[in-house]
Amino acid sequence: MSNSQVLQFSYEFFPPRTPIMTRRLWRAVGQLERLNPLFFSMTYGALGSAQQISIDTAIAMHEESPVPVAAHLTCAEATRDEIDALARKLHHAGIDRIVALRGDSSVQARPGNAYHSAAELVEGLRKIADFDISVAAYPEVHPQASSAAADLQNLKLKLDAGANRAITQFFFDADCFLRFRDRANRIGIEKPVIPGILPIHNFDKVRTFSQRCGASLPRSYQGLFESVEHDQQAQYRLSVDLAVDLCERLAREGVEQFHLYTLNQTDMCLDISLALGSNVSPLRISSAA
């Protein structure tokens, strides 16, 4: 990481389901917006009511925060018409950034006239408005991919269909991302591939979640977290240090943008971003009477 390198961050949130979670989300937004991030993103829930909360919260964030907002959209369980209507709603509300995803379906058959993949969704969104579109990438290969090469070709398809960048699934090994970026370059992917960074708020939960997504935890992590098992502050410090080390290693290889999975908890993301050189802006004074 050179002294002149300026690192930029985006932060991902999920839709709050309770009043306490809602308060926590807005606190997080208020704290992280002072770092002048590139954008906030709001994930799209798998269930009906969560989907409505996702869209409503993304629009509220767009209205309340000076930070650009990207709304995630998944197409696995909806018709094209339903997705198109949501995209138009977001566009009319002023949101011009979408994270376009296939999502995971809990139903066997897809609805008729559906988008069957994220690549098809990107093509559809391009016809609706001049959205800035991000898509998902998998340094450790999507669990359903037939091969690493097919997975990478699928990423190229999404970018060639008009996506502006890819954001990766979280990973913990810098080399894994760097090899993935090299392989992407070799097949002609030139658009930015942004590393997704997951701070480890809870080691056991992250271990379980990683197994589900096909992301591997370095062997050394188990011992490191066991050694601070009874000391919450040391656990916190360890998690921040590991994320900062990972980002610094990537920054030395030319990475300048990072997407942080906040899990709607600010402290760790704030400390990681500050350690990597982010500056805090003064508090905004509302012009409202």
Ligand SMILES: Cc1cc2nc3c(=O)[nH]c(=O)nc-3n(C[C@H](O)[C@H](O)[C@H](O)COP(=O)(O)OP(=O)(O)OC[C@H]3O[C@@H](n4cnc5c(N)ncnc54)[C@H](O)[C@@H]3O)c2cc1C
């Ligand atoms: C940054 C990021 C944000 C995310 N946000 C959300 C979110 O908000 N909500 C949510 O529910 N999920 C989210 N996810 C998870 C995502 O929805 C799942 O990983 C899903 O299983 C795949 O979505 P995709 O967009 O990558 O799908 P796609 O790119 O369409 O493909 C996924 C897999 O299927 C294979 N594939 C695609 N098309 C074909 C084909 N025609 N033939 C054969 N194989 C094919 C691909 O190779 C790939 O392995 C996110 C993931 C990431 C990395």
